[in-house]
Amino acid sequence: MKNAIAIALIALTVSAGCTTGVGVIEREIEGLSKLAQGESITLLPDQWLQGTSDDSNLAECVLDAMQSNAPGLRYIPHQKFRDTLFPWLEPETLPPNSQLEELLKNPLVADAVRKLDLRYIIIIKGNTVEEGKGAVLFGQAGIWGALWGKRKSRMAATLWDLKKIGPAPSVDVEAQGRYAFASAILPVLFIPAVTEGPACRELGERLVRYLKGDSVLAAESIESSPVSPETE
């Protein structure tokens, strides 16, 4: 019994030592205008536009964060928006960011967008990378070894302002975490690093702040933290 308590205490100590918080980096933000009353937004997953995947989980996660921070936010579901603009928002026909003006020159597209009271098209991009060390062996004597490392999720939002055609401003956040796994016969330690959720929540919160007109706060945070403090 005493041994079991001792092992539990050691495991707890090791866990506490490895626990990592999630830091957020703000890379760039400029030129955003406040969302006026009645105006709406839509979020489009970048993978959709590139035609590489139909996965919309990241965009939905950011949207959830935005809606929980701004319950009255007017949002057009991305599939509905894409269907409304068919066939001009498909991977085959979508113009690069710089040619958004060209897309809106089509009177049918401009008319459809105007009817939606749409102000911003927000393109969401994201990826996660892991850097790990250690090794684990599986055998009749159980599972032996240890793994530890860093996990980074980076997400970016590019905002197309449909009232102010020009270079699209972007917001870029990064969440980091450390994970650890150790096993002697049976696993004694497992600390996951979940970074996608915090990154998309942070991105969603920041987007809401900017769209509410909190651009002064945005500018200050760039000056004070151009590169990434990792919060524990």
Place this chain on the structure above:
Amino acid sequence: MLPKVSHWYPTMRLKRVGIFLAALALSSLPGGCTYTVPIDPTLPRRPLVERLPVMVGVHYSEDFRSFEYRTRYDLYSPFDHTYRFPLGAASVALFDQILASLFEEVKPVDHLPPLSPKKPEISAVIQPKISAVSAEKLDLRSVTIEYEIGIYAPDGAKVASWKVEGFGRSDMELSLIKTIAGDATQKAMRDVGTRVLSSFFQDPDVKAWFDKAGATSRTRAP
């Protein structure tokens, strides 16, 4: 005397079960199963292209209407499974939507031009054909369909002909293979719809023909 009966009964029962199982396995071996892939070719309502104020004819040949693509799939099974893609009916529905979005009026015609002089109002006849189909062998998650679109003048002269390829890949998880294949096919058809709707009048021969036919092409590609 009684023990004889009790020995005989379970032996016979086991034999019968064995024969039944063997027959079941044998009957499954040569046949496998055939699954029909569900395809919904519906495009979004009212695509954002302007319709030309002309009447065109459309001819769907019998081969086109009844076209089927079949592929075998046996990755996780000792038996062959055949997947049947009823592309003919879906393609008719797809081109009905595409042409109705491009032209004010579309009339089905039962043969290629030359047309009867009773139909002078038809500017041209359009005939789609399926020229190639392929599906990813591993899991039928990707589908490519190639159509050849021919445009004929009412007197039978060929105005233009070009190929359009549509590709679709499904990201569905935990679904039946036929459902995944249907999703990929639907995306390939949407891709075809996008390409035809956005570029139909960009072909110089087609544009020249319809300009000559009295219509001004107002469809703009952004």
